Amino acid sequence: MKKFIKLAWRNIWRNWRRTILTSLAVAFGMISIIFTYSYIEGVSESIYRTLIETELGHVKIVSREFLRLERVMPREQLVYNAQSIEDGISSLPGISTMTERIKFRLILSSEDENEPALGIGINPEQEKNLFDLRKYLIQGSYFQESPAEILIGDGLAKKLGVGLGDELLAVTSDINYSTYALTFTVTGIFKSGFTFMDKNFIYLSIEKAQEMLDCDGAAHEILLLLDDAGTAADISSEILTFLKESGLDDTLTAVPWQDNFFLTYMPLASVVMGSILLIIMLIAALVILNTMLMAVVERTHEIGVIKSMGMRNGGIVALILVEATYIGLLGVFIGGLIGSGLSILAQNTGLNFTRMMEKMEFEIAFFSPIIYPKFTFGILLGAAVFCLTTTLFAAIYPARKASRMEPVEALRTSMK
Amino acid sequence: MNKVALFLLVISITLTCGKAGEDLTAEEILAMRDKNMVFDTAYSEIDMIITIGKRVVEKKLTSYTEGTEKSFIEFLSPARDRGTKMLKTGKVLKIYFPSAERVMRLSGHMLRQSMMGSDFSYEDLTETAEELRKEYNVKLLGEEVFAAAQCYVLELESKIENKTYFFIKIWVDKERYIGSKVEFYAKSGKLLKVLAVEDIKSFKNRYYPTKVTMEDKLRKNSKTEMIIKRIEFDILIPQGTFTERNLMRK
Numbered sequence: 001m002k003k004f005i006k007l008a009w010r011n012i013w014r015n016w017r018r019t020i021l022t023s024l025a026v027a028f029g030m031i032s033i034i035f036t037y038s039y040i041e042g043v044s045e046s047i048y049r050t051l052i053e054t055e056l057g058h059v060k061i062v063s064r065e066f067l068r069l070e071r072v073m074p075r076e077q078l079v080y081n082a083q084s085i086e087d088g089i090s091s092l093p094g095i096s097t098m099t100e101r102i103k104f105r106l107i108l109s110s111e112d113e114n115e116p117a118l119g120i121g122i123n124p125e126q127e128k129n130l131f132d133l134r135k136y137l138i139q140g141s142y143f144q145e146s147p148a149e150i151l152i153g154d155g156l157a158k159k160l161g162v163g164l165g166d167e168l169l170a171v172t173s174d175i176n177y178s179t180y181a182l183t184f185t186v187t188g189i190f191k192s193g194f195t196f197m198d199k200n201f202i203y204l205s206i207e208k209a210q211e212m213l214d215c216d217g218a219a220h221e222i223l224l225l226l227d228d229a230g231t232a233a234d235i236s237s238e239i240l241t242f243l244k245e246s247g248l249d250d251t252l253t254a255v256p257w258q259d260n261f262f263l264t265y266m267p268l269a270s271v272v273m274g275s276i277l278l279i280i281m282l283i284a285a286l287v288i289l290n291t292m293l294m295a296v297v298e299r300t301h302e303i304g305v306i307k308s309m310g311m312r313n314g315g316i317v318a319l320i321l322v323e324a325t326y327i328g329l330l331g332v333f334i335g336g337l338i339g340s341g342l343s344i345l346a347q348n349t350g351l352n353f354t355r356m357m358e359k360m361e362f363e364i365a366f367f368s369p370i371i372y373p374k375f376t377f378g379i380l381l382g383a384a385v386f387c388l389t390t391t392l393f394a395a396i397y398p399a400r401k402a403s404r405m406e407p408v409e410a411l412r413t414s415m416k
Numbered sequence: 417m418n419k420v421a422l423f424l425l426v427i428s429i430t431l432t433c434g435k436a437g438e439d440l441t442a443e444e445i446l447a448m449r450d451k452n453m454v455f456d457t458a459y460s461e462i463d464m465i466i467t468i469g470k471r472v473v474e475k476k477l478t479s480y481t482e483g484t485e486k487s488f489i490e491f492l493s494p495a496r497d498r499g500t501k502m503l504k505t506g507k508v509l510k511i512y513f514p515s516a517e518r519v520m521r522l523s524g525h526m527l528r529q530s531m532m533g534s535d536f537s538y539e540d541l542t543e544t545a546e547e548l549r550k551e552y553n554v555k556l557l558g559e560e561v562f563a564a565a566q567c568y569v570l571e572l573e574s575k576i577e578n579k580t581y582f583f584i585k586i587w588v589d590k591e592r593y594i595g596s597k598v599e600f601y602a603k604s605g606k607l608l609k610v611l612a613v614e615d616i617k618s619f620k621n622r623y624y625p626t627k628v629t630m631e632d633k634l635r636k637n638s639k640t641e642m643i644i645k646r647i648e649f650d651i652l653i654p655q656g657t658f659t660e661r662n663l664m665r666k
Contacts, residue, residue: 076471107529109520116529169518171511177466177473177533178496181513181520214496 004315008322018295019327025291026331026387027338029284033383034339036280038347038373040273044266046368048257053131054197056257057099057223058232061085061239064253066220075104076175078218079252086222088246089239094227099126100219102209106172108202110160117156118200119170121209121219130225133190133203140164140188147205151188155199162186170202174214182212193354193369232256281386288387289394292327296320296398303402304410313403320399321392328391332384339383343375442556443549445568448593449586450545452622457482460647466534468638475532484544486658497532503663504542512663519663528580535609535632535640539580551575552584559590562597563612566590574603581608592616592623607633614641619649 012019052058066077079085079100086098102121107114124143128134133151134142143149150168152160162168164186171181184204191198210216226232239254257263303316311319350370402410440448457480464475476492487504491497499514509522522529527539552572560569567587574582582603586595598611615627626644656662 107520107526109518114520114522114526116526169513169516169520171513171516171520173530173533174496176494176496177468177471178494179500179513179532180496181516181518183516183518 001318004319004322008319008326011319012323012326018298019330022291022295023327023331023334025287026328026391027335029281029288029387029390030332030335030383031339031342032280032284033277033386034336034375034379035343035346035373036277037379037383038343038375039351039371040277041374041376041379042347042372043273044270045374046371047266047269048263050194050368051260051262052229052257054194056255056260056263057130057221058226058229058257059224059236059239060255060257061222061224061243061252062220062255063251065251067253067255073103073105073220075173075213075220078175078215078220079222080215080218081248082217082219082222085243085246085248085252089242092235092238094231094235095224096227097126097129097223097225099123099130099223099225100206101127101221101223102206102213102215102218103220104172104209104213106170106202106212108156108160109169109171110162110166113160115156115159116200117202119172119209119212120201120203121206122203123206130223133188133192136190136192137188138191140186142188143205144187146185146187147208148182148184149187149205150184151190151203152186153198153201154189154191155195156202157186157189159199164189170204170212172212174212176214178214180212180214182208184208195369229257232258284387285390285394288331288390292324292391292394293398295327296395296402300402300405300410304405304407304412307403307405307410308407316403317396317399320395320402324391324395324399325388328388331391332387335387336380336384340375340380343373343379346373347375348372440568442554442568442570445556445570445588445593446545446549446554446586449588449595450549452593452624453545454484455481455622455649457651457653458647458649459651459653461645463641463643463645464532464534465641465643466638467640468635473533480653480657482653482658484546488657488662491532499666500532501663503658503660505658507542509538509542510660510663514666517664519660530632535630535635535638536642537580540609540630548572548584551579557585560587562587565592565596567596589616594623594625609633619647622649 061079063077063079066074069077082100089095090098100123102119104119104121106117106119108117128142137151138154140151142151150170152162152168157163160168166186168184168186169181170184171179174180190203206219210218224235226235233256236254236256240249243249243252243254307316350372352370354369356369460479460481462477462479464477466473466475473494475494475497477489478492479487479489481487485504485506487502489502489504491500496515499512501512503510503512507523509527511520511522512518513520522538527542528537530536531538531541552574555571555573557569557571560567567589570586570588572584572586580602581600583601583605585599585601587597588594589596594613594616596613596616599607600609600611602608610631610633612629613625613627614629615625616623617626624644624647626647627641629639629641631639
C-alpha cells in the first residue's frame with residue numbers, strides 16, 4: 001500500500017494542471033454546498049426570530065376569537081385583566097419577559113394627507129426585550145416620557161409627508177364602534193426593512209392605545225419571552241391550567257410559538273429548501289464526476305503502459321483511488337476554506353436584498369430583506385464528507401474500466 | 417266648462433301615466449327616482465342602528481342638506497361620538513373630532529372607509545344622483561316584484577375603471593319611483609353591499625324612504641339601519657351652516 005501512496009502522490013504532481021483543475025471542481029462543490037446550506041439555515045433562523053419578535057413571543061396569551069380572526073383584528077376581542085393574569089403566572093419558572101400589545105387599524109391624518117395604518121400599542125420598557133425597535137430607529141428617539149409620542153415607519157412617514165416633531169391626527173373606531181381621535185407627535189422614524197411594517201405601522205404607548213379604543217387595562221396580546229424557547233409548550237399548558245382555574249379559559253388561550261400557522265409549514269419549507277440544496281449537491285457531484293472521468297480517461301495510455309509492465313487490475317484501481325483521495329482532500333481543503341470564509345463573512349455583514357424585496361409586501365414581517373447566513377462546523381463536515389465520497393465514487397467507475405482494458409488496446413488509444 | 421276641463425285633465429293624466437308606464441327608458445326611470453331624492457333643502461333627525469353579530473349600537477344624528485352638494489351632520493350620541501361633526505361640500509368631506517379638537521379632511525379613496533363604524537362608507541353618503549348618472553351607463557333589465565311592489569330592474573355599469581362599485585343593480589318601485597333595493601357589486605361580480613328600503617313615507621310633493629338598511633357583505637353578520645325620525649323639506653337653513661367655523665363650534 002505504501003508504494004501506492006508514494007506513487008499516487010508523484011502521479012498527481014506529474015500533471016499538476018490537471019490535478020489543480022480537478023481539485024478546483026471539488027472545491028467548487030464544497031463552496032456552493034457550504035454557502036447554500038449556511039444561507040438556508042440563515043433564512044430559517046431569520047424567519048423564526050422575526051416571527052417570534054414581531055408576532056408570537058415564545059408564548060402568547062390571547063382571546064380565542066382574536067386568534068381565530070387574526071387578520072381582521074376584531075378590536076373588541078381583548079384580554080381584559082392583563083395585569084392580574086400577569087401577576088397570576090409570574091411565579092411560573094423560566095419566564096424572562098412579559099409584555100402587552102394592542103393592535104388596531106386607524107387613519108392617520110397629516111396637514112395634507114390621510115393614510116390608513118396599523119397601530120401597535122406597546123409597553124415601551126418591556127417591549128425592548130422582545131422586539132427592540134431602537135435598533136431600527138433612523139431618526140429621533142425611543143419613547144421618552146410624554147404620552148403622546150409615536151414612532152412611525154419611514155415609508156408611512158413619507159406617504160404622510162411628516163417628519164420628526166410633526167403632529168398627526170389619529171382616528172379609529174373604538175370597541176363600541178364610536179369614532180375617536182387623538183393627536184400625536186412624531187418622535188421617531190424607524191426602518192426595519194420589512195416593507196409592510198415600514199409602510200403601515202406606528203407604535204404608540206399602550207395607555208394611549210387603550211384610550212383610543214376605550215378599553216382601560218386591556219390588551220389584545222400578552223407576549224412572553226422565555227429563558228428557553230424549547231419550554232414554550234410546557235409553559236403554555238401551565239398557563240392554560242391557570243386560565244382554567246380562573247375561569248377564563250373559555251375566552252382566552254395560551255399559544256406556544258411552535259403552533260403558529262406559518263411555522264407549522266416550516267417543515268414543508270425545509271423540504272423545498274432541502275431540494276434546492278439537493279440540486280446544488282447534484283450539480284457539484286456532476287462537476288466532480290465529469291472532471292474525474294476526464295482525468296482518468298486521459299490517462300488510458302499511461303494505464304496501458306503500467307499494465308504491460310505487470311501491474312495487476314486491483315493495483316490500478318487502488319492507485320487511481322488513492323490519487324482521487326489526494327485530489328478530493330485538496331479540493332475539500334481549498335473549498336472548505338473559501339466556502340467557510342465566504343459564509344462567515346456574509347454572516348457578519350449580511351446579504352442585503354432590500355432593493356429586491358421592496359416590491360414584495362408580506363402582511364406579516366417574517367422575511368427579513370437582510371439575510372445573515374448561519375455557518376456551522378457541521379455544515380463544513382457534511383459538505384466535506386459528501387464531496388470526498390462523490391470524488392471517490394466518480395473515480396471508481398473509470399478506474400475499473402481502465403484496469404480491465406487489454407494493455408494493447410490501452411496503448412493504442414494514444415496513437416489517435 | 418268645468419266638466420270639460422276636468423275631462424281634459426283626466427285624459428291628459430291618463431295619457432301621461434300610460435306613457436310613463438310603458439315607454440320609459442332606463443335613463444328616464446333613474447331620473448324619476450332622482451326627482452324624489454333631490455330637494456332644495458332638508459333638515460332631518462336620524463337614528464343609526466348598527467348591528468354586528470349580537471352587538472347593537474345606536475347613534476343619533478341630525479343633518480342639514482342643501483341641494484346635492486352640501487350637507488352638515490352632527491352626532492348627538494353615544495357619549496364618545498357626541499360632538500363629532502361632518503361637513504360635505506362637493507366631493508370633499510371634513511370631519512371634526514371633539515376629543516382631538518381637530519378637523520380631518522377626507523377625499524378620494526379615503527372616502528371608502530366605514531362611516532362612524534357603520535355599514536355605510538363616507539362615499540355611500542357623499543355620492544350624488546347626478547354623479548351616478550354621469551359615471552354609469554344605465555340599462556333596463558326588466559321588471560320584478562320586490563317587497564310586494566312591481567319594480568323596474570336597472571343595471572348600472574361604471575364608465576370608469578377603478579370605481580368601488582363597478583356594477584349597481586337598482587330595483588325602482590314602479591309607482592312611487594323609489595329605489596327599493598340596491599345591490600352594489602365589484603368588477604369581479606362580487607356582491608359588496610345591499611341597501612334595502614324598508615319604509616317609504618309620502619310627503620307634500622314626493623315619496624321619501626324613511627327607513628333603509630345597508631349590509632356590508634364584506635363584514636360578517638353586519639347591518640346598519642338608518643331611520644329618519646323626522647324630516648322637513650325646503651326649510652330655511654341658518655346662515656353659515658355649511659362652513660368650517662360651524663364645524664369647530666363647540
